[in-house]
Amino acid sequence: MDLQTMTYLVVGASFALYIGIAFWARASTTGEFYVAGKGIHPVSNGMATAADWMSAASFISMAGLIAFNGYGASVFLMGWTGGYVLLAMLLAPYLRKFGKFTVPEFIGDRYYSRTARIVAVICLILASVTYVIGQMKGIGVAFSRFLETDYDTGLFIGMGIVFIYAVMGGMKGITYTQIAQYCVLIFAYTVPAIFISMNITGVPLPQLGLGANMADGSMTMLDKLDLVVTDLGFKEYTTQVLGSQLNMFAYTLSLMIGTAGLPHVIIRFFTVPKVRDARASAGWALVFIAILYTTAPAVGAMARLNLMETIQTGPVGEVTANLAYEDRPQWFKNWETTGLLQFEDKNGDGRIQYYNDKNEEFAERAAAYGWQGNEMVKVDRDIMVLANPEIANLPNWVIALVVAGGLAAALSTAAGLLLAIASSISHDLLKGVFAPNISEKNELMAGRIAMAGAIALAGYFGLHPPDFAAGTVAIAFGLAASSIFPALMMGIFNKRANRAGAIWGMISGIGVTMLYVFQHKGIMFIPGTEFLGSMEPNWFLGISPNAFGAVGAIVNFAVAITVSKLTAPPPEHIQHLVEDIRVPSGAGAATGH
Amino acid sequence: MSDRASYWKANIRLVSICLVIWFIVSFGLGILFVEQMNAFSLGGYKLGFWFAQQGSIYTFVALIFFYAWRMNKLDRQYNVHEG
Numbered sequence: 001m002d003l004q005t006m007t008y009l010v011v012g013a014s015f016a017l018y019i020g021i022a023f024w025a026r027a028s029t030t031g032e033f034y035v036a037g038k039g040i041h042p043v044s045n046g047m048a049t050a051a052d053w054m055s056a057a058s059f060i061s062m063a064g065l066i067a068f069n070g071y072g073a074s075v076f077l078m079g080w081t082g083g084y085v086l087l088a089m090l091l092a093p094y095l096r097k098f099g100k101f102t103v104p105e106f107i108g109d110r111y112y113s114r115t116a117r118i119v120a121v122i123c124l125i126l127a128s129v130t131y132v133i134g135q136m137k138g139i140g141v142a143f144s145r146f147l148e149t150d151y152d153t154g155l156f157i158g159m160g161i162v163f164i165y166a167v168m169g170g171m172k173g174i175t176y177t178q179i180a181q182y183c184v185l186i187f188a189y190t191v192p193a194i195f196i197s198m199n200i201t202g203v204p205l206p207q208l209g210l211g212a213n214m215a216d217g218s219m220t221m222l223d224k225l226d227l228v229v230t231d232l233g234f235k236e237y238t239t240q241v242l243g244s245q246l247n248m249f250a251y252t253l254s255l256m257i258g259t260a261g262l263p264h265v266i267i268r269f270f271t272v273p274k275v276r277d278a279r280a281s282a283g284w285a286l287v288f289i290a291i292l293y294t295t296a297p298a299v300g301a302m303a304r305l306n307l308m309e310t311i312q313t314g315p316v317g318e319v320t321a322n323l324a325y326e327d328r329p330q331w332f333k334n335w336e337t338t339g340l341l342q343f344e345d346k347n348g349d350g351r352i353q354y355y356n357d358k359n360e361e362f363a364e365r366a367a368a369y370g371w372q373g374n375e376m377v378k379v380d381r382d383i384m385v386l387a388n389p390e391i392a393n394l395p396n397w398v399i400a401l402v403v404a405g406g407l408a409a410a411l412s413t414a415a416g417l418l419l420a421i422a423s424s425i426s427h428d429l430l431k432g433v434f435a436p437n438i439s440e441k442n443e444l445m446a447g448r449i450a451m452a453g454a455i456a457l458a459g460y461f462g463l464h465p466p467d468f469a470a471g472t473v474a475i476a477f478g479l480a481a482s483s484i485f486p487a488l489m490m491g492i493f494n495k496r497a498n499r500a501g502a503i504w505g506m507i508s509g510i511g512v513t514m515l516y517v518f519q520h521k522g523i524m525f526i527p528g529t530e531f532l533g534s535m536e537p538n539w540f541l542g543i544s545p546n547a548f549g550a551v552g553a554i555v556n557f558a559v560a561i562t563v564s565k566l567t568a569p570p571p572e573h574i575q576h577l578v579e580d581i582r583v584p585s586g587a588g589a590a591t592g593h
Numbered sequence: 594m595s596d597r598a599s600y601w602k603a604n605i606r607l608v609s610i611c612l613v614i615w616f617i618v619s620f621g622l623g624i625l626f627v628e629q630m631n632a633f634s635l636g637g638y639k640l641g642f643w644f645a646q647q648g649s650i651y652t653f654v655a656l657i658f659f660y661a662w663r664m665n666k667l668d669r670q671y672n673v674h675e676g
Contacts, residue, residue, distance in 0.1 A: 066646075071627075074645035078619045081650045085615045088657045089608045093664075207647060211636040220637030238642045239631065248624050274675050276668070279661035286657060290650050297646040582601055583673040 003396045010400040011407060014184050018411070019164060021177045042277045046284025048175045049268040051182035053080075053259075053285065054292060055131075055413035056138025059185060060406045061470035064384035066300025067307075070235070072242030073300070075251040075547075076470075079477075081286060081293050082252070083259020086485075088282035091260055092269040094492045094581045096278035101270060102420075103263045103484060104428040110491040111502040112574055114433055119506050121424045123483035124263045126510070127476050128417045129458060131262070134472035135414040136462030141382065142406045152463060158407075159459045162414050163452060178416070181408040186291055188405025192389040192398055193295045196302050199392060206298035225301055228308045231316050232355040233362025237301065243544055251474075251547035258477025258549055261485030263420040264413075275584035303384045306391050311354045311376070317369045322351040331390035340380035347372040382470075414458075418451045425450040474546035475517055482509035482552025490560055495578050501564030509556025516552075517545045600671035604664070611660050619649040 001009075058080065066073040098106055103124060108117025136155060139162075143154030190206070197209030201221050213220050219227075225237045242248050259265065268285070269278045310329065314321030325345060335341035343352055347370055354376040357363045386406065389399045426447035431438050438446070483506045490497040490505075543551065569575075580586070622630050623645035630641030638647070668674035 071642055071645060074623060074642075077646050078623055078649050081653050082615065082619050085611070085653050085656055089611060089660055208636070210647075211638040211643070213637060222637055222639070222642075238639055239628075245624060249620060252619065252624065276661070276665050276675065279657075279664055283654065283657035283661055286654050290654055293650055294647055579597065582604075583597055584668055584675050585673045586675075 001396065003399060006396045007400040007403055010397065011404045014180075014404045014408065015161060017180055018177045018408075019161075021180055022164070024176075042272055042281040043284050044179055045175070045268060045272055045277075045281045046286075047182045047288050048178035049265065049281065049285035050288035051178040051185065051408070051412040052268065052416035053265055053289060053413070054185065054409050055473065056135055056142075056406065056410035057470045057473040058292065058296075059189065059409035060138055060142065060385050061382050061473075063296045063299040063303065063388075064381035065470060066297055067304040067384050068381055069242055070237035070240045070301075070304075072240050072248065075242055075248050075255065077293055077297065079252040079255025080259060081289060083256040084282050084286040084289070086256060086260040087265065087269075088279055090489050090492070091266065091485075092278040092282050093275045093584065095266060095488070096269050096272060097275050097581050097584060099270075101267075102423050102427055103266055103488070104424055105432065107487055107491065107502065108428070108432065110574065110577065111487075111497075111499045112571065113499040113503065116487075116499060116503050116506075117428060117432060119503055120484065120487065121428045123479065123506055123510050124424050125421055126514075127258075127261075127479040127483070128263060128421045129454065129461075130479060131473055131476035132414055132417050132421075132454065132458040133461040134470070134476065135410045135417070136458045137472070138382075138410040139407065139414070140462055142386070142403060142410065155459060155462050158411070159455050162411055162418065163455050178412045181412040182288060184401075185405040185408040185412075186288070188401040188408075189292050189299075189385075190295055192392065192394055192402060193299050193302075195394050195398070196306070196388065196392045197298055200302050200305065206295045206302075210298040210301055221305070222301065225305050225308075228305060228312070232308070232312065233359035233366070234356045237304070247543050247547055250543045250550040254481050254547050254549035254553070255474065255477050257481035257485045257553050258479075261480035261483070261488070262477070263424070263480075263484065264416040266488075267416075267420055267423070299385065299388060303388050303391065307379075308354070310391070311352050317365075319349075319351075322353055324351050326350065328352070329391075331387055334390065335383055335387055340378070340383050341376075342378035343375055344377045346375055352376060418454050421454045422447040422451040471546060478513050478517065478546065478549025478552060479510055481549035482513040482556055486553055486556040486560060490557070492578065492581060494561070494564075495575050496564055496569055497560060498564045498567055498570045500567045501560040501562075504563045505556040505560025508559045509552045512555050513548050513552030516548045519545075596671050597673065600667060600673055603667055603671070607660065607663050607667070611656050614652065615656060618644055618652040623649050 062073070062076050062080075065076060095103075095106060098109075100106060100109070104117045104120035107120040108114060136158065139158035140151050140155035143157055144151040193206040194204050197206040198204050200215060201209040201212040202215045203209040203212040210221060214224055218224070222238055229235070229237050242251065269281060272278050272281050311323045312321060313323060325343065332341065332343075336343070345352075347353070349370070352375050353366070353371045355362065355366055355371065355374055357366065357374045386402060389402055426443050430446050431443050486509060487502045487506050490502070622641060627641035627645060630644060631639040633640040635643050665674075
């Protein structure tokens with residue numbers, strides 16, 4: 001069977017499964033719509049959270065970033081896992097004890113203020129919509145490449161699928177669908193990784209293969225990779241930093257805090273039966289996430305090695321050691337047609353030279369070989385995971401599976417975020433503030449309309465994507481880190497934090513972050529700056545816009561603490577509320593009414 | 594001191610210990626002291642590189658389960674567990 005038919009078949013079957021589950025488990029009450037009636041076991045909840053969490057950025061983008069940034073890309077690995085430690089210890093059990101449906105609801109009650117609740121809703125929507133735009137882009141790219149449609153059509157198909165199961169299913173449908181999606185995506189990610197690790201090192205487990213010897217026993221895989229890349233003037237793989245040490249520090253911190261501040265992840269911990277389950281759930285979620293996150297470094301490193309050795313087949317400088325353009329493998333041709341991989345025969349020798357022509361010392365040596373610049377002029381990082389099985393000559397069903405996995409990752413995250421957006425509009429704004437007497441049926445309807453609206457908005461931005469998927473996603477984390485997380489954490493750990501402190505903290509935190517992002521990326525992300533591009537001298541202390549959420553969070557904490565000190569302490573009953581949240585006993589089922 | 598207050602104090606102590614470890618394995622060994630750590634190796638990994646791309650993640654998982662286990666014990670010890 002050819003690849004195209006196989007892809008249709010595998011993707012179609014997985015979608016039929018998701019839609020079937022969503023239909024079977026569709027929500028009938030608001031409680032089920034938002035939190036699945038609290039009947040979800042911690043392990044199942046952990047698996048669904050993992051699918052919810054791992055988006056196109058994790059599945060499609062991250063290993064490619066690792067391949068080209070080596071050690072520097074560790075910020076994504078540590079940042080997108082370390083946040084769960086903060087979540088488990090600082091937020092999840094207490095928010096579960098509080099027992100309401102949404103994050104703004106907690107902020108509104110804890111800071112005894114409708115204004116605080118509305119500010120939280122706005123911050124939450126800004127972060128979530130930014131995140132969904134990134135997912136929509138990933139969905140559009142994956143569909144258009146493998147279903148051989150143009151990008152716009154791919155995007156519309158994706159929007160339709162997201163609409164059907166997110167809008168019909170609600171949280172109960174989403175939870176079960178996401179369990180299925182986790183299984184599909186983790187299988188799709190690890191199978192090619194195991195094959196490739198076997199090929200290169202003879203060790204099946206990618207986590208061990210990355211630290212193992214080459215199959216020929218000559219040296220370790222990482223030493224070999226360091227040698228191969230430095231031979232062509234690139235930075236040493238295992239030590240190259242992303243910007244600077246400070247930038248890496250801020251980047252990691254921003255992603256960690258953002259993880260613990262993103263509403264679609266926090267909301268998962270409202271769905272477990274007990275406080276103790278909330279603690280364990282975070283652990284299980286991280287177990288399922290870690291399976292992919294510890295595999296990704298091997299996928300990235302081995303893809304880089306395969307790519308380098310495909311082009312540079314022998315000693316650097318020998319004429320015949322460079323791949324002749326005519327002999328390039330099929331996957332080069334496939335990706336060239338998408339425009340995401342481009343060659344330019346600068347010295348007209350009919351062979352491909354791929355090296356770092358920005359390294360002056362090496363460029364001089366290259367000139368002596370008759371090389372006139374790097375000829376692989378474009379290699380989009382986002383193609384590496386999708387191309388990986390083709391690079392390693394794996395069977396067609398594996399390639400089809402990777403497509404299905406990438407779509408599962410993007411769709412599940414988009415659905416979870418849309419639910420968070422829907423609940424904040426229908427539950428927090430309508431029921432909580434503007435129309436307290438709204439009937440349950442109408443609230444549910446408003447939630448579905450809000451979802452449809454958010455899909456349309458994200459789709460619109462997805463048609464004119466502001467950045468790579470991962471760049472947009474990192475900004476979404478910065479926004480969440482600088483607004484939601486500090487307000488939640490102080491609400492639990494600082495009894496003195498009051499209404500004015502929380503409101504001004506959130507506004508100044510997200511304000512500083514957005515100003516900085518817009519300053520360097522253009523208002524509403526009008527393009528011009530590159531994700532992971534060269535260092536800009538005008539960056540504040542060399543911190544990139546994608547990493548600036550860490551600074552925003554610090555500003556938020558500082559403003560909130562100062563303002564709280566200068567204004568009246570919270571009323572007596574709020575202090576009792578905080579004391580009550582801090583102990584697990586007496587936790588009932590969540591109520592929103 | 595009341596039960597609740599000492600429960601909270603014990604909780605803060607536990608969380609502080611866990612977060613110190615969380616900070617050391619990621620920001621410490623993986624970023625700030627990565628060069629010093631890279632002088633050592635673990636299998637075919639440079640140790641600092643290993644912490645940044647593998648070790649920190651394993652530690653995070655272990656930390657959360659350790660925390661959950663200790664907290665469940667504290668809940669019962671101070672009699673604040675759920676019914």
